[in-house]
Amino acid sequence: MRLREFSVALRRPLGTAKGDIDRRDGVLVAVEVDGVTGLGEATPLPGWTESLAACREALETVTNPVEALDDGSLDNTPAARHAVSLAVADARARSDDRSLATSLATESHTSLPVNATLGDADVETTVNAARDAVSAGFDCLKVKVGARDPETDATRLSAVRDAVGPSVSIRADANGAWDRWTADRFLDAVAALDLEYLEQPLPATQLDGHAALRRLHDTPIALDESLSVVTPSRAIASNAADVLVCKPMALGGPDRTLSVANRARSAGVDVVVTTTIDAVVARLGALHVAAALPGERAHGLATAAFLDTDVAADPAPVRDGVMHVPCGPGLGIDVSALFH
Ligand SMILES: O=C(O)CCC(=O)c1ccccc1C(=O)O
Numbered sequence: 257m258r259l260r261e262f263s264v265a266l267r268r269p270l271g272t273a274k275g276d277i278d279r280r281d282g283v284l285v286a287v288e289v290d291g292v293t294g295l296g297e298a299t300p301l302p303g304w305t306e307s308l309a310a311c312r313e314a315l316e317t318v319t320n321p322v323e324a325l326d327d328g329s330l331d332n333t334p335a336a337r338h339a340v341s342l343a344v345a346d347a348r349a350r351s352d353d354r355s356l357a358t359s360l361a362t363e364s365h366t367s368l369p370v371n372a373t374l375g376d377a378d379v380e381t382t383v384n385a386a387r388d389a390v391s392a393g394f395d396c397l398k399v400k401v402g403a404r405d406p407e408t409d410a411t412r413l414s415a416v417r418d419a420v421g422p423s424v425s426i427r428a429d430a431n432g433a434w435d436r437w438t439a440d441r442f443l444d445a446v447a448a449l450d451l452e453y454l455e456q457p458l459p460a461t462q463l464d465g466h467a468a469l470r471r472l473h474d475t476p477i478a479l480d481e482s483l484s485v486v487t488p489s490r491a492i493a494s495n496a497a498d499v500l501v502c503k504p505m506a507l508g509g510p511d512r513t514l515s516v517a518n519r520a521r522s523a524g525v526d527v528v529v530t531t532t533i534d535a536v537v538a539r540l541g542a543l544h545v546a547a548a549l550p551g552e553r554a555h556g557l558a559t560a561a562f563l564d565t566d567v568a569a570d571p572a573p574v575r576d577g578v579m580h581v582p583c584g585p586g587l588g589i590d591v592s593a594l595f596h
């Protein structure tokens with residue numbers, strides 16, 4: 257297995273309730289499966305995955321990539337497992353001469369709607385960013401909340417709703433910033449705004465709290481960080497979510513993400529696939545995984561624009577709020593663009 261480290265700055269930091277994300281560092285991998293090369297990427301983000309040091313160490317110990325996926329050695333390092341699992345899946349799809357999405361599902365989407373991601377900012381900046389996103393063709397916005405008091409966040413969202421009108425879908429993501437009472441205040445204040453959902457209002461371990469919010473308010477609830485600290489089965493069984501926000505990087509790879517998504521769907525829980533603001537290889541992986549899932553919701557994959565540079569050219573840029581799934585073999589990116 258070949259490894260190549262990379263480091264990219266964000267063009268503009270993403271402000272969240274848990275601080276700014278301003279750079280992303282990770283490891284690209286290339287594996288050989290039956291003589292065919294596949295590409296993977298580990299871009300760890302503590303809070304969702306292991307540290308970069310733990311990720312690097314786990315990848316350096318892999319001798320047989322296919323066996324490493326099943327022997328438990330990568331179970332505590334989801335970003336490292338993601339890189340290996342994606343690379344093996346990419347190699348297999350390439351040797352079958354199929355796109356990754358079509359190798360993962362008998363029926364897959366050829367294009368997907370995606371949400372614009374709006375960081376924490378004051379009311380005016382948030383409204384301007386929302387208008388810009390809608391002008392660019394997005395009909396779904398995800399706004400970061402939880403860095404301000406809940407009434408101020410409600411004012412931001414209300415101003416966004418007024419600016420974009422009723423036909424644009426609005427999501428909010430608090431990144432676990434609140435306690436039950438603060439989340440109640442926020443949900444009371446936004447009750448008339450018809451939010452698509454509120455993502456991770458409470459800390460990751462508080463499944464019962466999320467279940468209570470779901471019972472007491474009409475705004476649907478989504479879980480994100482919780483999926484990194486409790487088993488997906490528990491998250492699904494606890495009635496704590498209408499939607500699971502699935503980050504392949506945090507769940508340990510495309511295979512694990514598909515299995516979580518299938519279990520969620522059987523329980524009547526929807527799935528939205530997002531990135532941890534990854535480089536092009538992992539973004540494409542998440543796009544193919546999302547394409548392999550049924551459902552019509554917008555995914556959180558429009559994160560390329562946060563990066564100042566990338567490790568290779570992007571074959572799936574966002575146009576009009578939509579991403580087209582590359583139909584060439586595997587991920588749809590040349591191995592030679594990344595490994596010489
Ligand atoms: O879902 C999106 O719109 C983009 C991804 C995103 O918001 C995100 C990006 C990096 C780290 C955490 C998160 C998050 O969903 O909380």
Ligand SMILES: [Mg+2]
Nearest residue numbers: 429455456480
């Ligand atoms: Mg989130």
